[in-house]
Amino acid sequence: MSISEKDVLRVAHLARIRVSSDELGDYQEGLSGILSLVEQMHDCDTDGVEPMAHPQDIQLRLREDQVTEPDQRDAMQESAPQVDEGLYLVPRVIE
Template structure:
């Protein structure tokens, strides 16, 4: 199955990965190869088979609804590229 460079540009946009025409062209070639491999799934009929999302195939465990985590905001925000007064700073989004 062939993936075009236009499709790559669209997928990269969804995945928040900067691309340009040359890069999209390059990725299109490899992604097409990978999707050819993926297409081999169709040789097996899976009608009526229940999808399996997880090896344990059970519902996740629940715990008591009580606070257990400590507030480590300062420690964690020390790792941020830009933080101030307990807030993460990002480029301006509203003019």
């Protein structure tokens, strides 16, 4: 199984990872190799098998509705690349 250049670029954009034109070939090769490995899944018969999303058969634990987190903005923003007046800044977003 091989993956097309177009697919690599489609997936790279979905994942927001820039793939330059000189990297494209390597990614295409690498991903195709992994896909060939992954294709071996189809040798395994799974007719009528329920998908398994969690390794345990447990139900969601629920917490009581209480405010337990005080303002920690300063600590939270210590590692932030760019903040101003408590806001995280990003290049202008146009809706």
